[in-house]
Every structure is written in structure tokens, then in C-alpha cells.
Amino acid sequence: MTKADHYWGPVTSSVDWCEENYLYSAYIAEFWNTISSFAMVIFGCLGAYLHWQSLGWKLSAGYLFIVIVGIGSILFHGTLQFQYQMWDEVPMIWTACYLFWLLLEEHGYKHVFYATVMIVYCLLATILTSQSKGSLQFYLFQASFGLVMWSCFWFVWQMYRRVERKEIKSIFHQGVYYLIGAISVWLFDKNLCFVYKWIPNPQFHAWWHVLMCISLHYFFVGAGHEMVKAKAEIRYLRNIIPYIKVNHQKDE
Numbered sequence: 563m564t565k566a567d568h569y570w571g572p573v574t575s576s577v578d579w580c581e582e583n584y585l586y587s588a589y590i591a592e593f594w595n596t597i598s599s600f601a602m603v604i605f606g607c608l609g610a611y612l613h614w615q616s617l618g619w620k621l622s623a624g625y626l627f628i629v630i631v632g633i634g635s636i637l638f639h640g641t642l643q644f645q646y647q648m649w650d651e652v653p654m655i656w657t658a659c660y661l662f663w664l665l666l667e668e669h670g671y672k673h674v675f676y677a678t679v680m681i682v683y684c685l686l687a688t689i690l691t692s693q694s695k696g697s698l699q700f701y702l703f704q705a706s707f708g709l710v711m712w713s714c715f716w717f718v719w720q721m722y723r724r725v726e727r728k729e730i731k732s733i734f735h736q737g738v739y740y741l742i743g744a745i746s747v748w749l750f751d752k753n754l755c756f757v758y759k760w761i762p763n764p765q766f767h768a769w770w771h772v773l774m775c776i777s778l779h780y781f782f783v784g785a786g787h788e789m790v791k792a793k794a795e796i797r798y799l800r801n802i803i804p805y806i807k808v809n810h811q812k813d814e
Contacts, residue, residue: 568583568584568588568589568591569588569589570589570641570642571643573642573643574642574643574644575638575642575643575644575646575647576644576647576694576695576696576700578642579592579639579751579752580751580755580758580763580766580767581593581594581595581763581765581767581768582763583642590640591640591641591642592639592640592642592767594765594768595635595639595765595767595771596635596636596639598765598767598768598769598772599632599635599636599639599771600636601632601771601772601775602628602631602632602635602771602775603629603632603633603636605625605628605775605778605779606625606626606628606629606631606632607625607629608803609622609625609628609779609782609805610623610625610626610629612799612805612806613625613805613806615808616790616806616807616808617786617808620664621664621786621789623660624657624660624664624782625782627653627656627657627660627661628657628775630653630657631650631653631654631657633649634649634650634651634652634653634654635650635771637650638650648691651691651703651707652688652692655684655687655688655691655706655707655710656684656688658710658711658714659680659683659687659710661714662680662713662714662717663676663677665714665717665718665785666680666717668717668789669717669720683710686706687703687706687707690702690703690706691703691706718781718785721784721785721788722734725788729796730784730787730788730796733784733787733796733804734781734784736780737778737780737781737784738777739777740773740776740777740780741773741774741777741781743769743773743777744769744770744773744774744777747766747770748766748767750766751767751770779804780804783796783804783805783806786806787806790806790808793808793809794806794807794809795807795808795809
């Protein structure tokens with residue numbers, strides 16, 4: 563919702579969220595959406611730090627991909643310029659593909675063919691996303707990103723079905739609850755901006771950033787536990803944030 567064009571000039575991104583632009587600063591187009599994007603940077607750095615030794619470089623690299631998405635999101639929401647929108651959306655596609663590749667390997671699809679297919683898919687999705695304009699661009703991105711993410715969740719569901727410990731099931735459940743909340747506020751902010759003519763804007767897209775970070779962390783912990791199985795213990799940072807600690811004494 564454009565208030566003025568200020569520092570970054572006219573909006574060139576294919577989507578402009580419900581938040582009123584340049585309300586708090588002449589240099590930040592969407593203030594709350596920009597600030598909340600730092601959650602991805604913090605979450606990604608913290609997750610990589612907590613799990614680098616316990617889960618190894620592959621899953622920790624997934625956290626670092628999310629840091630890149632967070633930086634892109636800051637640039638996008640801070641400017642509402644198309645080129646910075648691509649810094650947000652293209653890394654989202656590559657992050658989803660990377661996580662899907664990890665899940666494929668975990669489920670036995672380790673042949674180089676599958677990695678090649680994912681790379682080709684990412685390249686095609688990148689071209690479609692970055693070379694399209696307007697509403698077509700928005701929907702092409704949503705389709706290419708959503709296809710991979712929902713495929714990821716299908717494999718996570720297959721993992722969940724094999725879980726025996728109640729504590730791990732609960733972690734997956736928390737991931738689902740936050741995911742439902744994240745998707746709900748995203749859909750509301752995308753489709754129901756008109757209601758803010760009568761009520762204050764609760765900044766649902768900003769909440770999407772935070773809730774999705776929390777959801778992904780729970781899924782990372784649940785899936786990571788299943789990848790290392792018996793050696794893994796669930797610990798809690800400040801009695802709040804779950805993470806995996808590997809007890810090497812449990813090795814055979």
C-alpha cells in the first residue's frame with residue numbers, strides 16, 4: 563500500500579504487501595516486514611551454531627541458506643525493488659531445493675541423477691522467476707517454490723510416521739502448528755488488505771517471517787534427530803529452544 567515513493571523511488575516489485583510504505587523511515591519501504599526479516603538471519607546463524615558439530619555440515623548449511631534468504635528479504639522489503647525481490651525469492655527456491663535434496667538422500671535417493679535433476683529444476687525456476695513480470699512472476703515463483711516445499715513436507719511426513727519417541731513427535735507437532743499459523747497469516751495479508759480500512763494492521767506478513775522461522779527450526783530438529791537416531795539427545799537452550807546434542811558415548 564503505497565504512501566509515498568521516497569528514497570527508493572517507485573515500487574518495481576511484483577508484489578506490495580499490506581504494510582503502509584515509508585511510514586517510519588524515508589529509507590525503509592516496509593518497516594516491520596524488514597525488521598522481522600532479521601529473524602531469519604538470527605535463526606539461521608543460531609541453528610548453524612547449535613548443530614554444526616551434532617548434525618554435520620549438510621543440515622547446518624541448510625540453516626546458512628536461510629541466512630541468505632533473510633538478507634534478501636531485508637533488501638526486498640526495505641526497498642520494494644524488483645532486483646532485490648530476486649535476492650529474496652531466488653535464494654528461497656535454492657534453499658527449498660537443497661533441503662529437498664537432503665531429504666531425498668535420507669530416503670535412499672543418493673544417485674547423482676537426483677542431484678542433477680534438482681540443479682536443473684532450480685536453474686529453470688530461477689529463469690522463470692527472474693525473467694517474468696507482474697502477477698505472472700508472482701504466481702510462477704509461488705508455484706515453483708511451493709512444489710518443492712510441499713514435496714519436502716511429504717518426505718518429512720514419511721519421517722514422522724517412523725518416529726517412536728513422544729518427545730520427537732511433539733517437536734514435529736510444534737512445527738506443524740507454527741506452519742499452519744504462518745500460512746494463515748500469509749494468506750490473510752495477501753488477500754484481505756481491504757479490512758485494514760476499518761481495523762489496525764497487525765502486520766501479519768512480519769509475523770509470517772517469525773512463525774515460519776520457528777516452524778522450520780522444529781522441523782530441522784525433528785528431522786535431524788531421525789537422521790542421527792540413537793546418538794541424538796534433545797536439549798533446550800534457555801529451556802525454550804530445542805536443539806540436538808550428539809552423545810558420542812552412545813556409539814557402538
